[in-house]
Amino acid sequence: MEAPVTSRSPTPGLARFNALEERAAATALHEVCASAEWGRRLLAGRPYTVVDDLLAASDAAMAGLTAADLAEAVAGHPPIGRPEPGDAASAREQRGMAGAPAELGAEMLELNLAYQERFGHVFLIRATGRTGEQMRDALRRRLANSPEQEREITRTELGAINRIRLSRLVTEDPTAA
Structure with a gap:
């Protein structure tokens, strides 16, 4: 499983992020999380001294x-098993579904639809490092949650996804091929 980077010292990627013009930084943050409020809060904290601070x-x-901000963030994620075409991040994160048997794919589609009907949004899970079966089992369990429980689990999962994506943002070399 890919773990978020933690660092108590500055990184070149963090320096690049801090130096970005506001609009470019907002765009980079929006690729991490679709919540405008989350992005505004992170922009307001720049510059960050170390990755841990970010x-x-x-x-x-x-x-x-808020619940509305969280809904906006979740709306930026495709359903598990159906990453957006051309979205390298969601394809990489959902690798556990790549090559899954057709039966598992069909089951995930059915469970995703049931989840969306029950909770009004896509099922969100930190897919990085999880197999298709693990995601399916989590989806099955979470269907029994109350809307309040599920909102907080979704918030936790989204936070984990954001940490992974932010770590990648400030550690990967954008000039590397």
Whole structure:
């Protein structure tokens, strides 16, 4: 499983992020999380001294999102098993469904639809490092949750996804081929 980077020292990627013009930084953050409020809160905290500070700011911003902000963030994610064409991040994160047997794919589609009908949004899980079967089993379990329980689990999962994506943003070399 891919773990978020933690660092108590500055990284070149963090320096690049801090130096981005506001609009470019907002765009980069929107690719991490579709919540405009989450992005605003992280922008307001720049510059970040170390990666841990950025990740802590992300956690705090996630904890402070309203139900509407959370819905906006979740709306930026495709259903498990159906990453957006051309979206390298969701394809990479959902790798556990790549090559899954047709029966598992069909079951995930059915469960995703039941979840969406029950909760009004796509099933969200930190898919990185999980197999298709693990995601299916989690989806089955979570269908029994109350809407309130599910909202908080979704918030936690989204926070984990954001940490992974932010870590990648500030550690990957954008000039590497």
